[in-house]
Amino acid sequence: MIGLFWNVLLAIAWVVLSGSVTAMNLLAGFCFGYIALMVLQNQVPALKGYSRRIPRLVAFLVFFLKELVKSNLRVAYDVATPVWHMKPGVIAFPLEASTDMEIMFVSSVISLTPGTLSLDVSDDRRVLFIHAMFLQDEEQLRNDLKELEHRILKVMR
Amino acid sequence: METMMAYVIGLLFTASIYMMLRRSIVKLVIGLIILSNAANLLIFVVAGLTRGAPPLILEGASEIAGTVADPLPQALILTAIVIAFSVLAFAVVLIRRAYEVVGTDDLDKMKDTDT
Amino acid sequence: MMLLAVLSGFLLALAVPALHRVAGRHIGWVLALLPALLTAYFASLIPTISGGENLLIQNQWMPGLGVSLDFMVDGLSLVFALLISGIGTFILIYAGSYLKGHKDLARFYVIMLSFMASMLGLVLSDNLITFFVFWELTSITSYMLIGFNHEDAEARKCALQGLFVTAGGGLVLMAGLILLIFITGSYSFSEILASDLAIHEHGYYTAAAVCVLIGAFTKSAQVPFHFWLPNAMAAPTPVSAYLHSATMVKAGVYLLARLNSSMDGDALWSYSLMFFGAATMLTGAYLAFSSTGIKKVLAYSTVMALGTLTMLIGVGTEKAIIAFVCVLVAHSLYKGALFMLAGALDHETGTKDITKMGGLWHSMPRTAIITGLAALSLAGLPPLFGFVAKELMFESVLNSPSWSWGLLAAAVASSILVVAVAGLVFLKPFFGPARTTPKQPHDAPFAMLIGPAVLTLLALIFGVAPFLPATFVLDAAVSSVYGSGVQTALALWHGVNIPLILSGVSLLAGSLLFIAWQGLHPTLHAVNTAGSRVGPEAGYFRFMLGITQIASWQTRVLQNGVLGVYLLILVLVTFGLTGYTLLTRHGFQLDFDFSNGYFYEFGIALLIVAATVFASVTRSRLGSVASVGVLGFGVALIFIHFSAPDLGITQLLVETLTVILLVLVLFKLPPFVNLSSPWERYRDLTVAVFAGAIMTLIMLAALDIQYFDSISSYYIENSYGLAFGKNIVNVILVDFRQLDTLGEIFVLGLAAMGVYSMVKLRAEDQHKS
Amino acid sequence: MKTNTLILHTAALAIMPLQLMFSIFLLLRGHDEPGGGFIGGLVAASAFVLYAFAFGAESTRKLLRISPRDILAAGLLFGLASTIPALWSGQAMLTAQWWEVPLPGEGYLKLSTVLIFDIGVYLAVLGTLMTFVISLMESEE
Amino acid sequence: MSEIFVSILLLAGASFMVLAAIGIVRLPDLPTRMHASTKAGAMGAILTMAGVALHFSDSAVAARAIAFIVFILLTAPIAAHVIGRAGYFTGITLWSGTTKDELRERYDPDSHKLSSGLENKTGRAVSSRD
Amino acid sequence: MNPELVLPILIPLTAGALSLAFWRSITLQRVLAVIATGLLLAAGIWLMHSTIEQGFLVVEMGSWPAPFSIVLVSDVLGAIMIVLTGIIGLAIAIYSLASTPKGHEKFGYYPLMHLLLAGVAGAFLTGDIFNLFVWFEVMLLASFALLTLGGERAQMEGAIKYVTLNLFSSAIFLSAVGLLYGMVGTLNMADIAQKVNSVDDPGMVTVVSLLFMVSFGIKAAAFPLFFWLPASYHTPQVAVSALFAGLLTKVGVYALYRVFTLIFTQDVGYTHTILLWAAALTMLTGVLGAAAQFEFRRILSFHIVSQIGYMLLGLALFTPLALIGGVFYIMHHIIVKTNLFLVSGITYRLLGSYELKDLGGVYRQRPYLALLFLIPALSLAGIPPLSGFFAKFIVVRASLEASEYVITAIALLVGLLTLYSMIKIWAEVFWKKLPDHVTDASRLNGEVKERNNWAYYVPVVGLAACTLVIGLYGQPIYILAETAADQLMNPQLYIEAVLGGQSK
Amino acid sequence: MLGIAINIVYLMLSLALLFAFIRLTRGPSLADRVVALELIASVVVGYVGVHAIDTGVSSFLDVAIVISLTAFLAAIGFARFLERGGVKDE
């Protein structure tokens, strides 16, 4: 299932990138994508259905952009002003995400958001260690992160 | 800008030669990298610099309208970059092996094969 | 036929290993058939030549170079050819016996025959270059023969000395011959001799003459090059007899005689010959008298004879040339014989030292008789041919147009000494009280005596009836040396005249000297030992040592193993040369007009500069690597900014991969340390700044110059129409100039193979297996 | 320190196909836009380098299935093969040959020796870089 | 009109870049610098590309700009994570104002074990990568 | 279309790629090595034949017209060099069957050898200055890899110097190409020649020509740019040394010949005088360097340098006769020097050392091997009637003709010292008794049966035969050299052949 | 309008490059330098985008895409170096 998903995605990406939308080109993209995936076939874990995820994805993207701008501005303010307002530290964030792909996406999105940076996952994959820049209100931060994770998982599951 | 680049390239040659004259083999490698960059830039600059007109025929068109940058030196430099990269890869591994075999990174201690 | 005659020696040499297996111990007799046949062949030419005719036989070789296998037979070359093949016959027979059972006998004959052929080629060549070819071949074969006992370090050393002197002279001679070719416009002796060019008036004359003289003097062991000849006695005796007395050493004299009629006419020529000839004569005579080894004695007396010959050419009168030819023949006969006899003595007694011999008359009577006769000829006593020759020599010296008294004094002095030497050679070993020698002596075998016997007999016949050889060949020989027809009218007895009186004086004084020899000998030995420290031989050793010292000094200084120094020199040469050329051919011009750039372009330039400087000065190795990465980004920005997207992409990719490679590799390398002293750093920095400055100046100059428009417009116009591509750079890479790219991917592949083998194939692993 | 992370592993698997696809894209399009065999090959190599960094040399070898050396050899032979059609038809070496293969429906697929050559370059670059990286990484282990 | 939007996008992008650059110079330790640089840098690049897409208003260009954004969103956090992690574990000194470090106490440098602190609590089974 | 002009490049390239593909089958690689080098020689002879018949052969790569395409050009000099490449390639390929260690064979010895030959052949045939750079690099990287193959300490040390100094040379070459292109806007050598020589004020051309001179001078190992050679040539296994000795520096010499007869003749009085003194000092320092050495291959290495001087002298004098001499010298030297290295390999095989002090007794045990050494050794020393004599003779004659007396004297002195070196080897390796400290002489005494023994001797005999032929049957060779020199002296012929009607 | 904006952007990017380079020279840890290098890559992307608009050549976008796909590898390489305990000289 996941193979087909990636394959179609790759084929579309191909068509988009090459800028010529023809059936031939889509087929070519499919073939090349197939080759690319063939190389990886033993490594990619199976994934289940994906059709429901498109609307959730849009919702997530909007949320993410909002967070992105918000926290970017916060960092910007601290960088630009002479006095440090930040209160950095490393926190352990219990994960709801369980598969590799989920953990990777969650940690990546967290890393992408200014003010938080994923450092590592515990060996039992239950905790994500995050360096955060503003620990003034740790609970608020944890809640925000929880919501972020939740929205990602909704898209992915 | 060509004039400016002439000075920059002169500096690149200076730096690369200075680094190649050092006794540490790692510095030698740094010198080699700078040297190949210097030579590539030299070709690029001497052939003449053109702003914002890459030698590409735009989509839909079948010929170039107006002047474009000289494509020939670009092709030469591309070849030269690849060659320099190959040589550099070889040189880097060579110095590592030399360090392992000889046990020093001091070039002055690698003179058994002469004298 | 002539070609075959000359080359037959080489051909037979090739067959020796096979023949040796067949003929076994009779190999000497078998091989001697060839020189015997050759002697007969050359003898058959006597009537033609003595009739005043010269034979010229032409064969092509390398006409483009003016090299041909042309041979010329005239009186001079015929005399030499006869001596070479005639004496050669007996030497080959003699050697078979002398070296009986020697493990390297076959090799000996190979070289000996090659030598004989070379020598024949030398004297018969008409072409100057072919002459030189054979000349050098005699040097090489001589080297091989002197070093025949090659496991003996001393023999190797002596062989090298002989070769070094003669081959060195040979090279000078080559220059001389080339100059002679320039002067005369001809490659042929016969043409040069026949032409009436005033060679000595040509601008090249002096140089040519000096070169020829040096060449001839080294080969013929003239002072100051005489020292190699006695050392050449390290060779087996047949070699000494043949090469180092009868034939090869006379090659130089042959050349002088050959060219005399053309080169003469200038004081330089004749005075040099007279001076060096006389000096050699005297030196040789003295050294012969003061030596103890029988071969050394004979060798020095050969030196003396060679000096005499040279001197006589220098005197150059008709009489002198007659004397020259007679001395030449007489010496070859008696000296060949004496060497073979000395070999017989050595062979039978086991020693070469005449002070250890005595009273051998009883055990070796036949040897003694032959030696006695040969010694008479050496001493210049009647009725042998040596006497005839010596009388002629005295006479021509007396009548010399210049330096007559000086030459006479030298001639008489050496004549006195040579009488004593003859005594040493004959009386000392055979008479007086018998001494114990390492081996129990008895008469030498037939094969070792036949040669000396025949040669001595010839000396006797020629002495008694000198008109015989004269009519057959000597007249012709004299004519070819003198340059015009000459009748020699030789006779044993001319009545009582000044030469005869001088001979008498020489005999008397020589006998006295011989008697005094025992007493004088230690003193002479001491004098010679002291003299050898400053003599020309010492000069040779100093020269050789000097070369070795200069060589190792040069190696220490230049090839010192320090890469930095090598590179420093390379950089200085590169930019010194180009900088100087720029200054003199174009001129320096500094240009600070940056007005056509935008500020952000300067920003990129600044980034490149900053990255480069930081990469060079930082003490942090990885900082340096990262900085090089920044440099790569800067260069990529330049490419992108100035319309080269493909280059930009490539540069970025390559930069990333370079950093990755460096990081992979640096893992194992130590951190930066400053290894060099501050002085070295300043020195290097100065040189580097100089190089960069010159490069900048060259670029600034080149930027103003564009003689022609680029050919690129062709690519731009035809990229799409003919090559069906819109990315012109790519079209150039894969179509217009595909061969470059093909080469480039092979470069990549080679780098991969090189890296792979370096990483995977380790020396340690190989040593294990 | 502790090596290899789950995040890198997973990300490598996600990013690598994108890189590979883009590399092919660059290769095929190079005749008309920036790109070509060399750039494409470098991007493809980057993909495998990423994989190698995440999973190690041994796994990368397994992933490639054929040895990098053989990829290199194939690239070189492709490059040489592109010279053959010209020789075959009696033209100078390296003369480009173009064939238009009719496709079902309208349109033609343009095939050329130039493309074969570019594929050769792509493979050669890929093979070379993988040789570098894999052998160097193996020598560390 | 679109010129203005393009200009704004470009300027915004450049502002993020400058912000990142100032941050990287000013901020006191590696993680805080990374908060500024990696994300703001990526943000700046994304905004610039958005400007490019808008400027050319061409589907092919837009597609490529989107591809770029997707790629940068995928690769930037990975790079940040990898460097931050490597920097942290090789013992860079954290800023003195750092308030807490829940990782340090759960990491055993000898066995290189990183525990979650939840081992004794019941929870879902560890799913392993297949 | 002249396939013979393409084949000398295509054959070794293909053989290299195929050998790489057959990495695991050494047997296949060995067979291929001999076949491909044999074919290369055959192609070379074919090329020589056509070149003599047609004067110049020109192929425009990709069928694009010159000067826009890369052209391959063969004149007599080029054809000579290709034939020599074939001869040396075949000799080395056969020799390698016996001499190459197993480990080297397993790690790409044969593909590297083929590609080295391809680079050399490409450099000889290309008519494009940048393409020349590419072939130089092919050759250079192949030589880097061959030099380090085996991984011994000495190899690593030598290779660092070799690589660094050659990379510097490459950078200078590349810069010079860039500068030249900036000025005349073309890369085709004929086109450059035609344009450069129509320039009124060629001062900058001379400046650039000196960059080329230095760069090629480094590759050719001229004074004072030769340090990399004696530092490295004795370090790899002997077949590699021999291959390098025969071909590599000669590519530099060839490049100097090419550009300083075809392109840079606008200031001969200046440029060629520099070459003249470089030549003299190269001869002298090389031969003196050899005098200080006591290792077989090091002596030979320094003599490469010394002999390069003679070849440069031929170019520097720049008279028809001098060029004949130079070309003759190149032909002679490639064969002779390769052969000497091969012989050194055999003595190494017999006694396990290249140090003269550890060698000896070979003449006693192997007289025919001694003869096989003497032929090239005496030829190198210029002893007639071997090839080296005529080579030296022509050069000396040319320098006398040009009234360069000091140079002549140096050339003669160097000849003498060369003889001294060869005699040193002869006396120590062949004549001297086997030293007592050498314990294992079982190979020398023939007690151990050697693997593929014939493969050691076939190339040595063949090359010795070539030496004899050049000496004894030198007229055709002389005519070849004369034709080559004639073409070099008349660059207009080359330009017309390449550019056809387009030349002015 | 756009022209002015582009020039301002060039200026800002130049400043960003300068600052990033300062961090690269200062370190102190290797990770800091790598972060600076990554930022420089991002600035180059921004530069490429602006340049594409400035020149009207969209092909420059490919440069940006290539950077986005490969530049992070250098960081991973350095990190790997640190993880494997490479010799630290900072």
Ligand code: NA
């Ligand atoms: Na964040």
Ligand code: NA
């Ligand atoms: Na210019």
